[in-house]
Amino acid sequence: MPAFRTSIHARSLGAATVLTLVARAAQASTDPHGVDLLPILEGLVLILVGAKLGGALFARIGQSPVLGELLAGVLIGNLGLVGFHAFDGLRQDQGLEILAQIGVLFLLFEVGLHSNVQQMLAVGASSMIVAVLGVIAPMVLGYFCSAWFFPAHHVLTHWFVGATLCATSVGITARVLADLDRTTSTEGRIILGAAVIDDVLGLIVLAVVSGIIAAENAGRAFEPMQGLWILLKAVGFLVGAIVIGQWLAKGVFKAAGRLGSQGVLLGVALVLCFSMALLAGKVGLAPIVGAFAAGLILDEAHYQDLRARDKKRRDLAELLEPISAFLVPVFFVLMGMRVDLSVFGNVGVLGFAAVLTVAAVAGKQVCALGVLERGTDRFAVGLGMIPRGEVGLIFAGIGATLHIAGERVVDDAVFSAVVVMIALTTFMTPPLLVWRMGRTKPAG
Amino acid sequence: MPAFRTSIHARSLGAATVLTLVARAAQASTDPHGVDLLPILEGLVLILVGAKLGGALFARIGQSPVLGELLAGVLIGNLGLVGFHAFDGLRQDQGLEILAQIGVLFLLFEVGLHSNVQQMLAVGASSMIVAVLGVIAPMVLGYFCSAWFFPAHHVLTHWFVGATLCATSVGITARVLADLDRTTSTEGRIILGAAVIDDVLGLIVLAVVSGIIAAENAGRAFEPMQGLWILLKAVGFLVGAIVIGQWLAKGVFKAAGRLGSQGVLLGVALVLCFSMALLAGKVGLAPIVGAFAAGLILDEAHYQDLRARDKKRRDLAELLEPISAFLVPVFFVLMGMRVDLSVFGNVGVLGFAAVLTVAAVAGKQVCALGVLERGTDRFAVGLGMIPRGEVGLIFAGIGATLHIAGERVVDDAVFSAVVVMIALTTFMTPPLLVWRMGRTKPAG
Numbered sequence: 046m047p048a049f050r051t052s053i054h055a056r057s058l059g060a061a062t063v064l065t066l067v068a069r070a071a072q073a074s075t076d077p078h079g080v081d082l083l084p085i086l087e088g089l090v091l092i093l094v095g096a097k098l099g100g101a102l103f104a105r106i107g108q109s110p111v112l113g114e115l116l117a118g119v120l121i122g123n124l125g126l127v128g129f130h131a132f133d134g135l136r137q138d139q140g141l142e143i144l145a146q147i148g149v150l151f152l153l154f155e156v157g158l159h160s161n162v163q164q165m166l167a168v169g170a171s172s173m174i175v176a177v178l179g180v181i182a183p184m185v186l187g188y189f190c191s192a193w194f195f196p197a198h199h200v201l202t203h204w205f206v207g208a209t210l211c212a213t214s215v216g217i218t219a220r221v222l223a224d225l226d227r228t229t230s231t232e233g234r235i236i237l238g239a240a241v242i243d244d245v246l247g248l249i250v251l252a253v254v255s256g257i258i259a260a261e262n263a264g265r266a267f268e269p270m271q272g273l274w275i276l277l278k279a280v281g282f283l284v285g286a287i288v289i290g291q292w293l294a295k296g297v298f299k300a301a302g303r304l305g306s307q308g309v310l311l312g313v314a315l316v317l318c319f320s321m322a323l324l325a326g327k328v329g330l331a332p333i334v335g336a337f338a339a340g341l342i343l344d345e346a347h348y349q350d351l352r353a354r355d356k357k358r359r360d361l362a363e364l365l366e367p368i369s370a371f372l373v374p375v376f377f378v379l380m381g382m383r384v385d386l387s388v389f390g391n392v393g394v395l396g397f398a399a400v401l402t403v404a405a406v407a408g409k410q411v412c413a414l415g416v417l418e419r420g421t422d423r424f425a426v427g428l429g430m431i432p433r434g435e436v437g438l439i440f441a442g443i444g445a446t447l448h449i450a451g452e453r454v455v456d457d458a459v460f461s462a463v464v465v466m467i468a469l470t471t472f473m474t475p476p477l478l479v480w481r482m483g484r485t486k487p488a489g
Numbered sequence: 490m491p492a493f494r495t496s497i498h499a500r501s502l503g504a505a506t507v508l509t510l511v512a513r514a515a516q517a518s519t520d521p522h523g524v525d526l527l528p529i530l531e532g533l534v535l536i537l538v539g540a541k542l543g544g545a546l547f548a549r550i551g552q553s554p555v556l557g558e559l560l561a562g563v564l565i566g567n568l569g570l571v572g573f574h575a576f577d578g579l580r581q582d583q584g585l586e587i588l589a590q591i592g593v594l595f596l597l598f599e600v601g602l603h604s605n606v607q608q609m610l611a612v613g614a615s616s617m618i619v620a621v622l623g624v625i626a627p628m629v630l631g632y633f634c635s636a637w638f639f640p641a642h643h644v645l646t647h648w649f650v651g652a653t654l655c656a657t658s659v660g661i662t663a664r665v666l667a668d669l670d671r672t673t674s675t676e677g678r679i680i681l682g683a684a685v686i687d688d689v690l691g692l693i694v695l696a697v698v699s700g701i702i703a704a705e706n707a708g709r710a711f712e713p714m715q716g717l718w719i720l721l722k723a724v725g726f727l728v729g730a731i732v733i734g735q736w737l738a739k740g741v742f743k744a745a746g747r748l749g750s751q752g753v754l755l756g757v758a759l760v761l762c763f764s765m766a767l768l769a770g771k772v773g774l775a776p777i778v779g780a781f782a783a784g785l786i787l788d789e790a791h792y793q794d795l796r797a798r799d800k801k802r803r804d805l806a807e808l809l810e811p812i813s814a815f816l817v818p819v820f821f822v823l824m825g826m827r828v829d830l831s832v833f834g835n836v837g838v839l840g841f842a843a844v845l846t847v848a849a850v851a852g853k854q855v856c857a858l859g860v861l862e863r864g865t866d867r868f869a870v871g872l873g874m875i876p877r878g879e880v881g882l883i884f885a886g887i888g889a890t891l892h893i894a895g896e897r898v899v900d901d902a903v904f905s906a907v908v909v910m911i912a913l914t915t916f917m918t919p920p921l922l923v924w925r926m927g928r929t930k931p932a933g
Contacts, residue, residue: 080586082776086767090760097756101748140587142524147588304545308814312541315815316534323530332526357807364811370752371759371812 085140089375091121091132092141096374107483109475111220114374116472118381126386136382145379148372149216150336154318155365156219156237157340159228162287165238165341168231172238174415179239179430180246183210183408190404191459194397201258202454205444208254209455209463210405212247214434215240215333216376217471221478222429231421232482236429237337239412244334245279247436251443258447258454278328283338286321290342298347310351311364314343331436380434384468394458398465405466406431406473425481432474433467529584533819535565535576536585540818551927553919555664558818560916562825570830580826589823592816593660594780598762599809600663600681601784603672606731609682609785612675616682618859623683623874624690627654627852634844635903645702646898649888652698653899653907654849656691658878659684659777660820661915665922666873675865676926680873681781683856688778689723691880695887702891702898722772727782730765734786742791754795755808758787775880824878828912838902842909849910850875850917869925876918877911 099113125133135141165172187207191198218236222228228237252272260267294317301313318339325335345352345360352360389395409430413423441463444455455463543557569577579585609616631651635642662680666672672681696716704711738761745757762783769779789796789804796804833839853874857867885907888899899907 080583080590082587082590083767083770085587085591086763086770086776089763090767093756093760093763097745097748097753097760101753139524139583143526143529143584143587144591146524146526147529301541304541309541309545311811311814312537316537316541319530319537320534323527323534326527326530332530363801364814367755367808367811368815370755 080140082140084134084138085144088132088135088138088141089144091135092118092375092378093371095121096378099378100374107479109221109224109479111217111224111377112472112475114377115381115384115475118378119384119386120381121378122382122384123386136379141375141379144372145376146332148369148374148376149333150318150322151365151369152216152219152223152373152376153333153337154314154340155362155369156223156228157337158343158361158365159223160234160237160341161344162291162341164229164234168235168238168418171235171415171417171421173242174417175235175412175426175430176239176242176246176415178415179213179243179409179412180211180250182411183405184208184250186210186404186408187401190397190400194400195459199449199452199454201254201261201449202444202452205254205258205440205447205454206401206459208250209437209440209444210401210408210433210466211243211250212433212436212440213240213243213409213430214432214436214467214471215243216380216434217432217474218429218478220373220377221475222482225479225482227482230482231418232425232429235416235418235421235426239426239430241283241334241337243430244331244436245276245283248275248279248329251440255443255447258449261449275329279330282325282328282330282335286324286335286338287342290321290338291344294342294344295347298351302350310348310355310361313348313351314361314365317343380471384471385464388461388464388468391461394461394465397458398462398469401462401466402469405433405470422481425478428474428477428481431470431477433470437463437467524584526584528578528582529588532576532579532582532585533588535579536562536819536822537815539565540822543822544818551923553665553668553923555661555668555821556916556919558821559825559828559919562822563828563830564825565822566826566828567830580823585819585823588816589820590776592813592818592820593777594762594766595809595813596660596663596667596817596820597777597781598758598784599806599813600667600672601781602787602805602809603667604678604681604785605788606735606785608673608678612679612682612862615679615859615861615865617686618861619679619856619870619874620683620686620690620859622859623657623687623853623856624655624694626855627849628652628694630654630848630852631845634841634848638841638844639903643893643896643898645698645705645893646888646896649698649702649884649891649898650845650903652694653881653884653888654845654852654877654910655687655694656877656880656884657684657687657853657874658876658880658911658915659687660824660878661876661918662873662922664817664821665919666926669923669926671926674926675862676869676873679860679862679865679870683870683874685727685778685781687874688775688880689720689727692723692773693720695884699887699891702893705893719773723774726769726772726774726779730768730779730782731786734765734782735788738786738788739791742795746794751798751800754792754799754805757792757795758805758809761787824915828915829908832905832908832912835905838905838909841902842906842913845906845910846913849877849914866925869922872918872921872925875914875921877914881907881911 095117096114099117100110101113103113103116104110121132122136124130184204184207187210188203191203191206192200195202215237218240219228222233222236227233249272252275253267253269256271257267297313297317301309318336321339322332322335325338326332343361348361352358410427412430413427416423416426441455441460445453445460447454539561540558543561544554545557547557547560548554565576566580568574628648628651631654632647635647635650639646659681662684663672666677666680671677693716696719697711697713700715701711741757741761745753762780765779765783766776767779769782770776787805792805796802854871856874857871860867860870885899885904889897889904891898
């Protein structure tokens with residue numbers, strides 16, 4: 046509570062200042078703790094209207110609603126290009142960002158709920174091969190693209206550019222699979238499993254490439270133990286989550302059953318989801334990996350007792366649906382809002398961006414070779430692995446701070462090209478997946 | 490997207506720095522836009538566990554679950570007193586604050602949904618008298634308390650102390666009424682209507698008292714137009730919301746019906762709730778007043794078509810329930826966390842705090858006289874008006890910045906006493922209301 050006191054410390058005030066204070070206090074009537082809710086509400090209204098209109102429009106023309114949400118976001122986020130700047134601040138609004146991040150946790154938690162550990166392990170070998178191929182191939186292709194466009198650059202910078210192409214951003218694919226009701230198809234499970242492994246591999250690639258560059262600069266050999274430690278923590282989390290998590294979830298639901306009040310089922314599920322997302326984040330993985338794992342280990346059998354006590358016998362999927370309907374579009378519209386169309390006006394980088402995008406797409410098509418199950422649509426798996434997201438951006442951002450032989454590892458042109466590549470791969474995936482998976486019968 | 494680039498601008502980096510960057514990037518894997526999700530997840534886990542345990546415990550002993558949530562918050566928020574400081578940062582976490590603020594919007598929106606404009610207007614005269622009495626009586630009592638304890642202070646400081654006692658904080662009462670299923674009882678409607686009017690009156694009191702102090706300091710007469718303008722905006726919003734809002738809601742639902750996709754009902758309701766909360770905030774009222782008004786004007790008749798299209802024919806109350814179950818406890822646990830128990834150790838202020846609390850409680854009991862409806866439990870109305878909240882804190886905070894005749898209008902001792910008064914009135918209301926309203930039959 047003292048936070049509010051220290052925020053105002055004028056000594057003596059004139060009438061004008063008092064009226065400003067009154068106006069401020071009026072605005073702040075919900076806000077003695079430094080949060081201004083009004084811009085967030087403004088953003089939510091715009092986002093929800095855009096999401097519903099865009100989603101409905103694209104659903105009507107047989108596309109995934111997520112494409113409509115993304116494009117509504119692009120529209121809202123780029124009104125500045127036609128001179129309308131009232132919404133410019135929303136792109137970077139921290140409140141909306143938090144809601145978006147929580148929204149994507151709910152998406153992956155729900156996707157995880159539809160599947161279970163056994164189903165995922167059944168395609169585990171394929172997921173592993175798909176993930177490994179999907180890291181190696183784009184990395185090699187990215188290396189050659191960079192070497193072709195920038196022959197004067199250091200060889201390690203080429204590898205760094207390759208590294209920005211590695212990590213699949215699973216949010217888009219998970220959402221399209223959910224919209225198509227195909228999360229539990231063989232293709233869907235292989236893609237989701239590969240995306241989890243991908244996140245682990247991405248961490249390692251980043252550690253190794255950055256470590257080699259740092260060692261090179263310091264004139265000494267690379268110390269591989271750091272990469273190994275990161276790997277151990279991440280794998281430890283995943284194995285621990287599956288082995289201990291399943292056993293723990295059963296116990297927690299049993300204990301929670303004794304609480305005997307309404308709403309316990311949703312409460313326990315939220316706690317499991319958030320705590321596993323937190324743990325994943327603590328070991329360096331994306332929190333969405335933790336949320337997905339939480340969904341996987343939760344089994345309807347665990348919570349039959351609690352469900353029976355709900356006055357409408359709702360299962361978790363039903364309870365989570367309204368929360369997702371509120372928060373998931375925030376993630377995708379905000380993602381669209383962050384696409385800065387002016388980058389596409391930078392003709393100088395478009396050539397490299399185009400080549401990088403082709404490398405990004407082609408590299409993930411190699412994944413199709415890793416699918417072991419007969420009768421599976423390998424092409425769909427390759428398409429589902431296409432989207433790149435914030436991890437690529439983080440790689441590029443770190444590359445922008447690294448120097449080798451006096452030259453920046455990722456310069457402005459390369460950074461812009463990565464931004465364009467991320468936008469293009471994000472937007473092409475929903476229509477490609479709908480085209481490929483939408484017409485075949487769900488294999489369940 | 491460039492935000493991330495500018496956040497790292499080291500020129501050349503050693504191996505140690507690179508590893509720090511890698512670790513940071515790993516932590517930030519969801520976070521190229523400056524939000525660290527992990528503390529928020531940690532807070533959510535603690536809050537939800539505390540809320541469920543505290544709520545279930547208090548429900549079992551026949552109390553309102555909200556009291557358990559508040560006390561769980563006090564426990565979490567004051568672990569620092571026994572030397573455990575790991576959670577100290579959560580009290581001021583902006584992410585949790587945003588979720589809490591959105592949570593209380595959902596609470597008031599739901600409460601509004603249970604009622605409608607006609608039902609509220611039916612008790613409008615009582616609500617108005619209750620609100621006016623509930624502002625005047627505590628203000629006069631507060632004046633005398635201050636004059637008794639601090640005879641040397643300027644007369645205007647006494648009025649300012651009185652003003653901090655005016656505004657009812659409707660969140661607690663709304664929640665207890667909802668828990669008791671009594672939101673639509675005559676008593677419930679009178680209290681909720683009075684709380685809305687109270688918010689308007691509070692704004693005016695603040696403007697007038699601060700304006701008079703500023704005028705006194707400047708040696709000129711107070712200009713009442715400012716207060717009038719604030720009043721006009723607020724009343725204009727409420728009348729406009731009810732008249733235009735009802736007509737608009739019908740049209741919006743009709744138009745939305747043409748969208749023809751799933752999830753439209755919830756989407757439209759959220760947009761209405763958030764836009765009216767935004768408008769309320771823009772005219773200086775609390776956003777929860779807007780959310781409540783949005784709930785009032787929404788009538789089940791408006792959305793029968795949309796509901797019929799839902800695969801489970803869920804109404805809005807059912808769709809909103811899981812969202813509230815997630816977000817509403819965040820508000821109340823965080824409110825508990827912000828109670829700084831160490832203030833109670835400050836023996837010097839406890840005397841004044843006790844007198845102020847008695848004045849706050851006694852002042853609102855006068856409200857009972859304003860109830861016109863026969864057969865209504867007047868005492869319950871008075872009890873429901875007891876809680877003071879953040880508005881009182883805002884008043885006190887502004888008073889702390891104002892000076893009159895060289896003396897601070899609200900000094901540290903008075904500020905601490907206000908904090909104690911808010912905590913006590915917040916905690917005493919749930920058991921008092923449960924005692925008074927819990928045993929009588931719902932009249933709703």
